[in-house]
Amino acid sequence: xxxxxxxxxxxxxxxxxxxxxxxxxxxxxxxxxxxxxxxxxxxxxxxxxxxxxxxxxxxxxxxxxxxxxxxxxxxxxxxxxxxxxxxxxxxxxxxxxxxxxxxxxxxxxxxxxxxxxxxxxxxxxxxxxxxxxxxxxxxxxxxxxxxxxxxxxxxxxxxxxxxxxxxxxxxxxxxxxxxxxxxxxxxxxxxxxxxxxxx
Numbered sequence: 001x002x003x004x005x006x007x008x009x010x011x012x013x014x015x016x017x018x019x020x021x022x023x024x025x026x027x028x029x030x031x032x033x034x035x036x037x038x039x040x041x042x043x044x045x046x047x048x049x050x051x052x053x054x055x056x057x058x059x060x061x062x063x064x065x066x067x068x069x070x071x072x073x074x075x076x077x078x079x080x081x082x083x084x085x086x087x088x089x090x091x092x093x094x095x096x097x098x099x100x101x102x103x104x105x106x107x108x109x110x111x112x113x114x115x116x117x118x119x120x121x122x123x124x125x126x127x128x129x130x131x132x133x134x135x136x137x138x139x140x141x142x143x144x145x146x147x148x149x150x151x152x153x154x155x156x157x158x159x160x161x162x163x164x165x166x167x168x169x170x171x172x173x174x175x176x177x178x179x180x181x182x183x184x185x186x187x188x189x190x191x192x193x194x195x196x197x198x199x
Contacts, residue, residue: 051192068186072199074131075190081123082138089143133172134187141178141191148174 034043056068092112096105127135140146152160164174180188193199 048196051189051196053189053193071187071190072194074128074134075187075194076199078127078131078135078138079191079194081135082142085139086142129170129172132170133176136167136172136174137176137178137184137187140176141180146175146177 034041036042096108099105099108124132136147148160148164160174167174178184190199
């Protein structure tokens with residue numbers, strides 16, 4: 001079981017050199033905090049998106065409710081790591097662009113992979129297989145590319161295929177993609193509610 005977690009973390013380590021551009025400045029920073037209307041100063045505010053869902057039907061069925069509670073627990077456990085990976089990707093990409101050559105970038109990436117493995121190995125060992133699969137999907141959600149595509153870009157098709165074959169022995173796939181309007185709709189709903197502080 002240790003091997004699957006090391007494989008997942010290896011993928012996460014490789015994510016750190018993906019070509020992700022920093023997001024544009026916060027929308028709120030791009031508009032004036034007030035405007036003048038007929039001589040009156042009117043304060044402007046930007047509110048977060050609010051999502052309204054019909055009540056969950058899971059509570060009427062014990063089995064469905066147990067699955068729903070497990071999904072909430074798994075999202076709360078894995079989502080922070082997916083977001084951490086995305087934020088670190090941006091910071092690391094920007095730092096690596098300041099390094100003088102490809103050799104220095106590769107050395108930095110290798111050292112970072114070792115350091116991250118040492119730091120997060122205890123956390124990854126505590127993830128269940130279903131949480132590991134969810135983390136792979138959430139990486140795709142946050143980074144807009146699958147782990148397989150990232151591996152293929154940096155290690156080549158052969159090694160990416162090897163790691164995907166390795167993951168498949170545990171019933172996972174590095175090609176898993178986020179589908180918020182299809183099979184991941186329930187998970188997307190839970191994520192939005194967690195992010196809004198409702199769950």
